Amino acid sequence: MTLEALLIVLMAGTEIFRPLRDLRSVLHQGMVGQSAAAGINAILGSEAPRLAGTGAPVATLAPTIAFDDVRFAYPGGRAPRMTGCRSRSRPASASASSARAAREVFDRAPAAALP
Numbered sequence: 001m002t003l004e005a006l007l008i009v010l011m012a013g014t015e016i017f018r019p020l021r022d023l024r025s026v027l028h029q030g031m032v033g034q035s036a037a038a039g040i041n042a043i044l045g046s047e048a049p050r051l052a053g054t055g056a057p058v059a060t061l062a063p064t065i066a067f068d069d070v071r072f073a074y075p076g077g078r079a080p081r082m083t084g085c086r087s088r089s090r091p092a093s094a095s096a097s098s099a100r101a102a103r104e105v106f107d108r109a110p111a112a113a114l115p
Contacts, residue, residue: 065089
């Protein structure tokens with residue numbers, strides 16, 4: 001076999017099997033998708049956790065937004081504008097709680113630190 005024929009056979013050999021490699025890739029992606037779908041269905045179909053002994057359902061957590069000891073300073077500023085800011089917000093009270101936290105911070109800040 002000549003060198004030219006050998007090179008053609010080698011290059012054609014890799015291209016002949018390209019559709020099979022592509023099919024294998026799609027098959028593996030489908031298997032990963034099936035596995036993920038089975039896991040999601042298992043989570044959605046599961047029961048709520050229960051307390052040991054009593055069998056009562058565990059209370060769900062209420063969504064909250066909380067921050068503690070927050071500091072704020074302008075870039076290039078000499079001192080922080082706000083320090084020690086703390087707030088907790090529950091649903092339907094976020095704006096009132098944020099306003100209350102800001103008022104408390106500004107009430108504690110020295111007058112020279114305010115803009």
